[in-house]
Amino acid sequence: TRSTRPQRILKAVQNNATRGDAESVIAAIDNFCRKKEWAMNVGDDKGPILDSVVSEVSPSFALELGTYCGYSTIRIARLLPPGSRLLTLEFNPDYAAIAHQIIAWAGLQDKVELLEGPSRDLIPQMKERFGIKSFDFVFLDHWKEFYLPDTKLLEECGLLRKGTVLLADNVICPGTPKYLEYVRNSPCYESCYFKSHLEYTKVEDGLEKSVFLG
Ligand SMILES: CNc1ncnc2c1ncn2[C@@H]1O[C@H](/C=C/CNC(=O)c2cc(-c3ccc(F)cc3)cc(O)c2O)[C@H](F)[C@H]1O
Numbered sequence: 001t002r003s004t005r006p007q008r009i010l011k012a013v014q015n016n017a018t019r020g021d022a023e024s025v026i027a028a029i030d031n032f033c034r035k036k037e038w039a040m041n042v043g044d045d046k047g048p049i050l051d052s053v054v055s056e057v058s059p060s061f062a063l064e065l066g067t068y069c070g071y072s073t074i075r076i077a078r079l080l081p082p083g084s085r086l087l088t089l090e091f092n093p094d095y096a097a098i099a100h101q102i103i104a105w106a107g108l109q110d111k112v113e114l115l116e117g118p119s120r121d122l123i124p125q126m127k128e129r130f131g132i133k134s135f136d137f138v139f140l141d142h143w144k145e146f147y148l149p150d151t152k153l154l155e156e157c158g159l160l161r162k163g164t165v166l167l168a169d170n171v172i173c174p175g176t177p178k179y180l181e182y183v184r185n186s187p188c189y190e191s192c193y194f195k196s197h198l199e200y201t202k203v204e205d206g207l208e209k210s211v212f213l214g
């Protein structure tokens, strides 16, 4: 039977990237998705914005909602200081299986914990089961209608602290209007928009950075 797009992305990594070299894995995925098959990675236009925010925060505990093939997982993990942890949530087992292999190819498996399951079940388990006090950084890139409910869930579970940075992908395309309205109007957040382009296209998209004020 025909392979899946994530399987073809993994093959492109195995054929074009050097084991243990995260930069070459990122480049292999971007080349494949720009030249062969589009895929919903944050990409090489928004990616440097993600990099700059992660470097600025230098999080000890980071959370990613929506792993997909692990492209942004690797972009984040490669910048983390030693001893820090990135937890990434993915409820599609086929995507999780591919992401595990791509993260391992990049040599970043020791910094990343890929948790298979829905965010709504895993977020309430973060303190007890995963030993998380609070997150320093959260990257939202899962189903767009879940950005707002999951942000509220993170608040309710006491997983955000004064200064936690939320960075949301796709706030223009496909768009996350309810989330944007919330973080831009809530007195608990200081928000700003980084204009960019939808991955591998000329279409406008951007990232919204929101600092939780406690
Ligand atoms: C809801 N709770 C979840 N828990 C765990 N894993 C989850 C959960 N929800 C989804 N997942 C998991 O997170 C991923 C979902 C990513 C969704 N991303 C997009 O739709 C998305 C779409 C476009 C796009 C733009 C223009 C166009 F013409 C077509 C597409 C661009 C983007 O950058 C995107 O990120 C994964 F697939 C799903 O299993």
Ligand SMILES: [Mg+2]
Residues within 6 Å of the ligand: 040, 041, 042, 141, 169, 170
């Ligand atoms: Mg996205």
